[in-house]
Every structure is written in C-alpha cells, then in structure tokens.
Amino acid sequence: MTNWKALAAAAEPPVPENLLPDVIPALEELEAALRVLERDIAPETLLWNGREDEE
Secondary structure (H helix, E strand, O other), X not given: OOOHHHHHHHXXXXXXXXXXXXXXXXXXXXXXXXHHXXXXXXXXXXXXXXXXXXX
C-alpha cells in the first residue's frame, strides 16, 4: 500500500496533520478499489483520453 502520510506531508501545500485521520482511510479505500479494477483490465485495453464527441 501507498504511504499516504508521507505523500500528504510532501504535497504542496501539505495536507494539515489534523486532517490526516479523515483523509488517509478514504485514500486507502480508494486505492484498494482501484487495484481490484486494475487487475481486471486487460493490458491491451486502450486508455480513454477524453470525451468521445470531441473532434
């Protein structure tokens, strides 16, 4: 898992220390959900790069 506390401290501006207990659990849940999706997506899947109706 990602060290969200270290990333929050390194961000510009840094995430205030008093907000970390609220922010970090949400980021950990999001990361876990995205990792499941990442495993299910075939490597040859094309990336979406914008709205389909833009030309």
